[in-house]
Amino acid sequence: MPNKVNFNNDLSFSRVVYDAVPSPILVVDEDVRIIDHNQAAGDILAPSSQRVLRRRAGEVLHCLNSELSPGGCGRAEPCGQCVIRGSVNRCLDSGAVSRQRARLELNDGQKVQEVHYLVSAAPLRRQQQDLVVLILEDMGEIEELRRLLPICAKCKKVRDADELWHRVEHYFSKHLDVDFTHGLCPECAAELYPQLMGRQDRKPG
Incomplete structure (x- = not known):
């Protein structure tokens, strides 16, 4: 018989709901450093969250642009056009939710893979810090049909x-x-x- 989740408080309930969302969710700061993520994001980022937390999203996603500068994610010239970083900046500046399509080139160690996401960014205030919730919805099949x-x-x-x-x-x-x-x-x-x-x-x- 499967174990039942015992919701002792609102926090445990929120965590279960958070991890139940099938799309990757990242909580990031103004430099797109990952503060937290859900289970779906963990599955595509790394087997251990200790290798992910406090690192910039482009670095753990292996974005090609993050490899162009010794400073890493956000420091190369093409990073100025990054939809994820731009969504975070706009969200923090305006305090409004934004949604935008993004095409990313990621290096999985064997080949360069092109992925398409619908990036949603929403402001979050936690412990006197302004953060952003990023939801990455896979648009691969829809982009395939656009061709x-x-x-x-x-x-x-x-x-x-x-x-x-x-x-x-x-x-x-x-x-x-x-x-x-x-x-x-x-x-x-x-x-x-x-x-x-x-x-x-x-x-x-």
Whole structure:
């Protein structure tokens, strides 16, 4: 029988909810140093939070730009265009929530990987310190659909990344959880059912 969580106080409840969120959440300071993170963030950052806390986000995410300067994350010229750092600065300046898409190039030690996130930043005040809560929502599948899709000129099947061909309905259902219903456009209805369409065109006088 699974163990039940005993919520002795609001703090333990908040921590369980925090860790239940499937998207990575980082709590950072003005220099994007990680003060805390949820379980989902821990899974992509490092096996031990001791290797993550108080380090800048770009360094633990292995952002390519953080490797361009000896000073690390935020010190290279391209860092001025960083969506994550910019979101933190705007959030601290305005005290308002912001949401922006970001494309990051990360080095996983074997290859450079391009990832797409929707970055949400919200202000947080804790122990007289101004912090920012960052939520990184994976936009990879949506960005993939924004690109050109190979589609068969005859049967209109779509080719996926594994070189397999699927009906359009199957492809979108798999990638966007979209269900389809079928009907007939006026042109196809007239071609398939000309007599029926002809009767509809003849209005009673």
